[in-house]
Amino acid sequence: MPNRASLEAIFKNNRHWSQSVGAQDPDFFSRLERQQTPEYLWIGCSDSRVSANEIMGLLPGEVFVHRNVANVVTHTDFNCLSVLQYAIDILKVRHIIVTGHYGCGGVRAALENRSLGLIDNWLRHIKDIYHQFEEMFTHLGAEESVDLLCELNVREQVANVCHTTIVQDAWKRNQALTVHGLIYRLSDGILHDLDVNINAMEEVPRIYQMYNDQDLRNRLRTLRTTLKQGKSTET
Ligand code: CO
Numbered sequence: 001m002p003n004r005a006s007l008e009a010i011f012k013n014n015r016h017w018s019q020s021v022g023a024q025d026p027d028f029f030s031r032l033e034r035q036q037t038p039e040y041l042w043i044g045c046s047d048s049r050v051s052a053n054e055i056m057g058l059l060p061g062e063v064f065v066h067r068n069v070a071n072v073v074t075h076t077d078f079n080c081l082s083v084l085q086y087a088i089d090i091l092k093v094r095h096i097i098v099t100g101h102y103g104c105g106g107v108r109a110a111l112e113n114r115s116l117g118l119i120d121n122w123l124r125h126i127k128d129i130y131h132q133f134e135e136m137f138t139h140l141g142a143e144e145s146v147d148l149l150c151e152l153n154v155r156e157q158v159a160n161v162c163h164t165t166i167v168q169d170a171w172k173r174n175q176a177l178t179v180h181g182l183i184y185r186l187s188d189g190i191l192h193d194l195d196v197n198i199n200a201m202e203e204v205p206r207i208y209q210m211y212n213d214q215d216l217r218n219r220l221r222t223l224r225t226t227l228k229q230g231k232s233t234e235t
Contacts, residue, residue, distance in 0.1 A: 035061040041087040043080070043157065044099045045071045045106065049186055052099075056191075064091060070106030070153065071098060072125050073160040085166045088177060095178050096161055100154040102147045102185045111145060129156050151194060154181040158196045163208040171201045172215055 021028050040063045042052040052058075052065045066083040073080055087093045100107075109116055110126035129152050130137070136152075137145050158181040161167055170177045178199040184191045201209055211219065 032059075032061055036091070038062050038064045038087075038091060039094050040064065041066065041084070041091075041093045041096045042099060043067070043071055043073060043083075043096065043161070045069065045101055045104055047101060047104065050099075050101060055099075055184065055189055064093060069119065069122060070104055070110070070126060071100050071157055072106075072122065072153075073098070073157045073164075074125060075160065075164065081164065081166065084161070084164060088166055088170050088175070092175070094176050095180060096167075097180045097182055098154055098157045098161060099191070100150045100157075100181075100183045102150050102183060103143075104146070104150050104153075107150045107153055108146050111142075111149060126153055129153055151183055154183055154194055155196055157181075158194075158198065159204075159208075162198050162204050165210055168201060168204070168210055171199075172211075 018029075038061065040056070040058070042056075042063050042065045044050055044052055044065070044067050046067045046069050050067075052063055052067075053060055056063060064083070064087045066080055068077075068080065075081075084096075087096070106119075106123055107126055109119075110123040111130065116123075126149065130149055133152055136148060140148060158179050161179050167177065167179065176199075178197055181194040181196040182191050183194060198204070
């Protein structure tokens with residue numbers, strides 16, 4: 001038998017929470033059962049001090065959530081890709097919000113050379129970002145470096161989301177979908193917009209744009225029509 005005694009406090013809190021929510025709002029749980037049509041997919045850090053719902057003032061059911069250490073999106077992570085695909089194709093979310101937080105422990109670890117085990121391999125992705133923008137860190141102190149890398153990491157992960165076939169397929173079928181990058185500081189919990197709001201194929205660097213044969217035929221047809229229209233207005 002597992003030692004349930006150590007979880008006793010959690011079960012007690014849970015029953016208390018369930019009763020008090022039910023007392024304040026008797027329909028809460030029946031509403032929750034019916035509702036799974038979120039408009040937002042949140043991709044954030046696993047940090048226990050971070051709660052997607054609370055920080056956005058949304059109810060459970062209003063936001064679909066994926067979390068991992070340092071909010072990283074990599075193209076071979078089938079966990080993250082599955083969440084993306086389900087959120088976009090089935091739930092039809094309209095916004096994907098990659099959210100980082102200043103002082104992130106994962107980002108901090110990526111700036112150091114101390115091995116923490118298997119996770120070093122995961123954080124390697126963040127070291128790559130540092131390496132790419134190394135000159136930006138030249139005159140920064142330790143904390144400023146962590147914060148800058150936290151911001152650059154969010155931007156990079158927004159780009160990675162946009163480079164997936166899942167997001168690009170959605171754009172190609174004209175599904176409304178915007179990818180955003182936000183960051184906040186644990187000391188005040190205020191969300192800051194990093195002003196990377198991407199909602200179309202054309203905003204992605206060309207090398208990352210993927211088209212199959214049918215897409216290319218469609219693009220060619222559109223181009224021809226545009227050219228024809230241009231000609232007819234000239235004459
Ligand atoms: Co973190």
